[in-house]
Amino acid sequence: EDQVTQSPEALRLQEGESSSLNCSYTVSGLRGLFWYRQDPGKGPEFLFTLYSAGEEKEKERLKATLTKKESFLHITAPKPEDSATYLCAVQARGGSEKLVFGKGTKLTVNP
């Protein structure tokens, strides 16, 4: 069964304090790994797709990396507006339309 585990469940940072969020996954052949950001009361907002081990994607203060077992979302010098819940999801090969989501990491960045 495909599974995604995100850690930590919650993370508090001071503004400017860099850190990483972890997404560990097991999947029967990875088609893609997705990162989303979700603000309270809103739908998930797409951030990145990663397809193969060694791939990296960047957007502003965020950088996502992928290995064969996990993905990291690195946040460099975060700002309070980066506070949100970050979701990781995987999609298996073989024509499945299902995204398997983790429970998310709630990030709070204090000024």
Place this chain on the structure above:
Amino acid sequence: DAGITQSPRHKVTETGTPVTLRCHQTENHRYMYWYRQDPGHGLRLIHYSYGVKDTDKGEVSDGYSVSRSKTEDFLLTLESATSSQTSVYFCAIRGARGNNNEQFFGPGTRLTVL
């Protein structure tokens, strides 16, 4: 903005009543999805559609049905709502920008079944 709207945005209903949620997209995407999000769980796929009148079940489809009579609209129906269906429901479309594997989500519908 992925051009997705959901209606209603909030609904309170009673156990045993039928409920229909609507997802509307403006960008002519072929694939549309319904997910539910509950505390302690990740988002879970209920049903999806790969074209007009073409639908398939997701991992938590019991108690739900869907219909897609037009490309732009995907309806989720709870034939007889139960308290376990209290949740936040998200519609998604599979994007056509760049690689088309990404799913883009609507704003959600908060449903409370009393």
